[in-house]
Amino acid sequence: MRPPSRPRHGAAHRRLAGLTLAGLLLPAIAQAELPTYALSIRDGLFIPPQLEVPAGQRFKIVLKNIGQGPAEFESTPLRVEKVLSPGVTTFVVIHPLRPGHYPFFDEFNPQLPEGGILAR
Numbered sequence: 001m002r003p004p005s006r007p008r009h010g011a012a013h014r015r016l017a018g019l020t021l022a023g024l025l026l027p028a029i030a031q032a033e034l035p036t037y038a039l040s041i042r043d044g045l046f047i048p049p050q051l052e053v054p055a056g057q058r059f060k061i062v063l064k065n066i067g068q069g070p071a072e073f074e075s076t077p078l079r080v081e082k083v084l085s086p087g088v089t090t091f092v093v094i095h096p097l098r099p100g101h102y103p104f105f106d107e108f109n110p111q112l113p114e115g116g117i118l119a120r
Contacts, residue, residue, distance in 0.1 A: 034058055034059055034060045034093065035053070035054070035057065035059045035060070036059065036060045036061075036062055036091075037051050037053065037059060037060070037061050037062070038061075038062050038064070039051065039061050039062070039063050039064070039073070039115070040063075040064045040065075040066050041063065041064070041065050041066065041067060041071040041073065041084065041106060042065075042066045042067040043067035043068060043069065043071075043109065044067070044071070044106045044108060044109025044111075044112040045109075045112060045113075046104070046106070046115035047066075048115075049113065049115050049116070050115060050116045050117070050118055051115075051116075051117045051118070052117075052118045052120065053094075053097065053117055053118070053119050053120075054119070054120065055096070055097055055098060055099040055100075055119040055120055056096045056097070056098075057096055058093060058094065058095060058096055059093070059094055060091050060092070060093050060094070061073075061091060061092050061094065062089065062090075062091045063082060063084060063089065063090050063091060063092065064084075064088070064089040065084035065085065065086055065087060065088050065089075066087075067086060068086055069086060069108065070083060070084065070085055070086065070108055071083070071084045071086075071106050071108060071109075072084070072105075072106050072107045072108055073092065073104055073106070074104060074105055074106070074107050075102060075103065075104035075105075075117075076103075077102050077103070078094060078097075078102055078104070078117075080092050080094070080104075094117075097117070097119035098119065099119050099120055100118075100119055101116050101117070101118055101119075102116060102117040102118075102119065103115070103116045104116065104117065
């Protein structure tokens, strides 16, 4: 009597595994290639207060709350809102913008000046 046969991993299975792996890695590689800008928030103040970005190109903003309390990066025209606890670092990806100025603010500190993104 022969022992039960084991499934064979042929070329088709290797190709499928390779495609699956590529499908998982491509989004991460695409994200890594985005132009990236750093923006810190300290108790409602944005550092730097304005980011200058190229128009017509997606980009990433790495947000870091270096203040003592919660912070929020919010922009009505960009339709983005991100709340950060103290010490938290996160990011947002912004769609390609037309040339112009796009304000953002910290809703926890509405009395402080807004920041902005200048797309050229």
